[in-house]
Amino acid sequence: MERDIFQAIADPTRRAILVLIATQAMTPNTLAEHFDSTRQAVSKHIKVLTECRLLEQQKVGREIYYHFNPVKMKEIDQWLEQFKEHWEKRFNQLDQVLLNLNSNKDEK
Amino acid sequence: MERDIFQAIADPTRRAILVLIATQAMTPNTLAEHFDSTRQAVSKHIKVLTECRLLEQQKVGREIYYHFNPVKMKEIDQWLEQFKEHWEKRFNQLDQVLLNLNSNKDEK
DNA sequence: AATTTGCGCAACCAAATAGTTGCATTTATA
């Protein structure tokens, strides 16, 4: 099943998983040790993340290492692109306000 | 209730709402005209987006205009920051591969 | 060969969620 990447990062546990795996590929068991929930619960999250290709499997013997796929994560960034101009504009406006405050102070 | 912004953008309808309102502030009724679902359904989505401060209200008579709050959206971008280096690294690696392919071609 | 280990899958359950309908409130209009 093809999953929605936005739905995938909606869960805080899954976001934590991504942060962990981004720094180092991990097996489900190792990963589960970092959380309070059971291995199967973590495994389910891994499944969701794999189904939207944020994670990729690498089988090594009976272990499965999950790797982070940054290219997929980039899709979020690409979606954000359209809003970027908005917050940059606002930042510049704030900048202008601060500038005005300063010049007013100088005038006194 | 304070809402999780990641959970807020998980829903495709809410993402569409954000795109629309980002270009122009809108009332719930006007907004609902852009979707198949009922006004109340859209209104619920607006509520979620407002609760996590992605939208802000501006009351004008009996109408309520909802504005986009880019500063809040920036939080997503800040979270993505930590992964940015990963996809940039991969991009550079791909770049290197293409360079090598080229130099190999030249050597022949 | 028997046992242990790592893992995925299916069934089940409780909580959350998206959607609907109905109603109350406030503001504008006839």
Add this chain to the structure above:
DNA sequence: TATAAATGCAACTATTTGGTTGCGCAAATT
């Protein structure tokens, strides 16, 4: 003032989701 319009809120329902337990399979270990 009576009515219509814009909106939020509450109750209810169907679906989704996060979690658990139990099972089966394949690879490693004894």
